[in-house]
Amino acid sequence: MIRLLLIAVAVALLAIAPFHFYSVTLMTIMCFVIFACSFNLLLGYSGLLCFGHAMFFGGAAYVTGYILKSTPISIELAILAGGVFSGLLGLLIGLLTIRRQGIQFAMITLAFSQFLYFIFLQSSFTGGEDGMQAIPRNALFGLFDVSQNLTYYYVVLAFTLVSVFVYYRVVHSPYGEILKAVRDNQPRVESLGFDPERIKLLAFVISAAMAGVAGGMKATVYQFATLTDASWPISAEVILMTLLGGLGTLLGPIFGAGIIIWLNDYLAGFGEWALISQGVILLIVIVFFRRGFVGELSALATYIANRRKPDPKAAASNPAGAQ
Amino acid sequence: MASMEAAVPAGAVASAIDQDYALVGEGLTKVFGGFAAVKDVNLAVRRGSIHALIGPNGAGKTTCFNLLTKTLSPTKGRILLNGVDISRLRTAEVARRGLVRSFQISAIFPNLTVLENVRVALQASYGTGYHFWRSLRAVAPLNRRAEELLEQVGIVESRGTTAAELSYGKKRALEIATTLALEPEVMLLDEPTAGMGHEDVEPITELIRKVAVGRTVLLVEHNLSVVSNLCDRITVLQHGEVLAEGTYEQVSNDERVVEAYMGGVDE
Numbered sequence A: 001m002i003r004l005l006l007i008a009v010a011v012a013l014l015a016i017a018p019f020h021f022y023s024v025t026l027m028t029i030m031c032f033v034i035f036a037c038s039f040n041l042l043l044g045y046s047g048l049l050c051f052g053h054a055m056f057f058g059g060a061a062y063v064t065g066y067i068l069k070s071t072p073i074s075i076e077l078a079i080l081a082g083g084v085f086s087g088l089l090g091l092l093i094g095l096l097t098i099r100r101q102g103i104q105f106a107m108i109t110l111a112f113s114q115f116l117y118f119i120f121l122q123s124s125f126t127g128g129e130d131g132m133q134a135i136p137r138n139a140l141f142g143l144f145d146v147s148q149n150l151t152y153y154y155v156v157l158a159f160t161l162v163s164v165f166v167y168y169r170v171v172h173s174p175y176g177e178i179l180k181a182v183r184d185n186q187p188r189v190e191s192l193g194f195d196p197e198r199i200k201l202l203a204f205v206i207s208a209a210m211a212g213v214a215g216g217m218k219a220t221v222y223q224f225a226t227l228t229d230a231s232w233p234i235s236a237e238v239i240l241m242t243l244l245g246g247l248g249t250l251l252g253p254i255f256g257a258g259i260i261i262w263l264n265d266y267l268a269g270f271g272e273w274a275l276i277s278q279g280v281i282l283l284i285v286i287v288f289f290r291r292g293f294v295g296e297l298s299a300l301a302t303y304i305a306n307r308r309k310p311d312p313k314a315a316a317s318n319p320a321g322a323q
Numbered sequence B: 001m002a003s004m005e006a007a008v009p010a011g012a013v014a015s016a017i018d019q020d021y022a023l024v025g026e027g028l029t030k031v032f033g034g035f036a037a038v039k040d041v042n043l044a045v046r047r048g049s050i051h052a053l054i055g056p057n058g059a060g061k062t063t064c065f066n067l068l069t070k071t072l073s074p075t076k077g078r079i080l081l082n083g084v085d086i087s088r089l090r091t092a093e094v095a096r097r098g099l100v101r102s103f104q105i106s107a108i109f110p111n112l113t114v115l116e117n118v119r120v121a122l123q124a125s126y127g128t129g130y131h132f133w134r135s136l137r138a139v140a141p142l143n144r145r146a147e148e149l150l151e152q153v154g155i156v157e158s159r160g161t162t163a164a165e166l167s168y169g170k171k172r173a174l175e176i177a178t179t180l181a182l183e184p185e186v187m188l189l190d191e192p193t194a195g196m197g198h199e200d201v202e203p204i205t206e207l208i209r210k211v212a213v214g215r216t217v218l219l220v221e222h223n224l225s226v227v228s229n230l231c232d233r234i235t236v237l238q239h240g241e242v243l244a245e246g247t248y249e250q251v252s253n254d255e256r257v258v259e260a261y262m263g264g265v266d267e
């Protein structure tokens, strides 16, 4: 009940947010919220460190942009097409890489993303160094004009809420339980009769598709797609967001993305300082707050709750799991 | 014996063996880069029995387990489960056919709750393993069975605890509950009492005795008192080879075994 109320309050706040904050910044944050959630699904819940996640983000941005530029297809379908493209790309790359573990997996995914970066750089349809300019916002469902940022904000918000729900659903599904088990102890899952590689492959495809939706959406927000979106610093940034927010926590990537984008925006005027401060923050988080923002907060909450409880009673009320 | 075999058609002999033995390893050999960890091991586990595999550290016991469950592929030899050659199957397929193992190092899922740990195993036959679009309500019907299993191993009161927080003994119990969830016909337990204090050894021994009813169990165990009061038959490995096989009496009176193994252990 309280959860539903909190969600209602959050949605209401999000609905009035563009009247108080710059809507493009808010939309950027939301794109990265989806992107970071997709990344957390991999690293946080499957234990897979993909160091080339930008290929799904940037690749989908081009696909969505290209569709909008060259066809009258409505904007929501173009974004979904970006997701489908990245999901298929994820399937292909996943089939080739999923057997690798740990740092090997990270390096191979990085190699693939560098390769794709090179293709995007050389192709003519992407606009190479100049990027893909003037991507139109075709009417929503072919009916509603969304060229104004304030109007478009609500489309982006809807996409974000649905994506976060999908992410939540996957994590808290029967499959999510198996996925977490694979992360914790892959040989054991195999010895129970599952095929851990197929389980991880599915997570990889879902994650890639989500990253694609995020990238496609970003292309429609800025109305251009650039090589930057497919470059390795973006892959690094999403790792930073996820770690900062709290790996393997449901809300972690949401806060991580918000904090990083807001910081980038705030520090943009200071040039290099933005990068340096990011580095310092990452260092602080890794050294002092291993569980990330959300992880530390929930640990603190548990700690306080435990202290409040008088000890003998805590021991007596044994079924602590009946939350 | 030889004349009898000659008189009976080969097929009949094979089927007689099939019925008596749940798990058979024939001429198992595993070579790791020139080093033979297991050499020409023959092992036959009688259906419904508790069979122990013992031997000094590094004798090749865990490697044998890895071969039998196809975690490793044998360099040579074959494995029969109920008379069916499973040498070419993958671990997951072997498990689905009823041969399930536990691990020497506690194989639990530390970040899942105790109940979730067992439910993962129950999902294997429930078929919801890939259902990513459904809520956890879809597996709620499994909770009762999971609790029954936890009850059976005596840790049902910890069902909501994160598995990482369990004591060592309870982790082993949880691992057994997870293994039992698959209702395995043949259970392979790798050192179920390893690293346990005295107070935990007795309950686990009783637990194994209890869950072994109606199943076939092969276990690796260093604690000889557990072996002597639990196991029907014992195979002793040394340097990757079978040194002796028989009942506890037979094996413990075997000179070579005393010399190679028991002499070095103060029980």
Ligand SMILES: Nc1ncnc2c1ncn2[C@@H]1O[C@H](COP(=O)(O)OP(=O)(O)OP(=O)(O)O)[C@@H](O)[C@H]1O
Pocket: B032, B037, B055, B056, B057, B058, B059, B060, B061, B062, B063, B064, B104
């Ligand atoms: N993957 C591997 N690669 C190379 N050598 C291995 C491998 N696994 C095991 N060995 C070697 O094979 C030998 C047998 O190991 P194994 O783990 O089967 O022994 P064990 O009987 O289970 O010993 P313990 O009682 O210590 O558990 C050891 O010398 C070990 O070093």
Ligand SMILES: [Mg+2]
Pocket: B061, B062, B063, B104
């Ligand atoms: Mg061993």
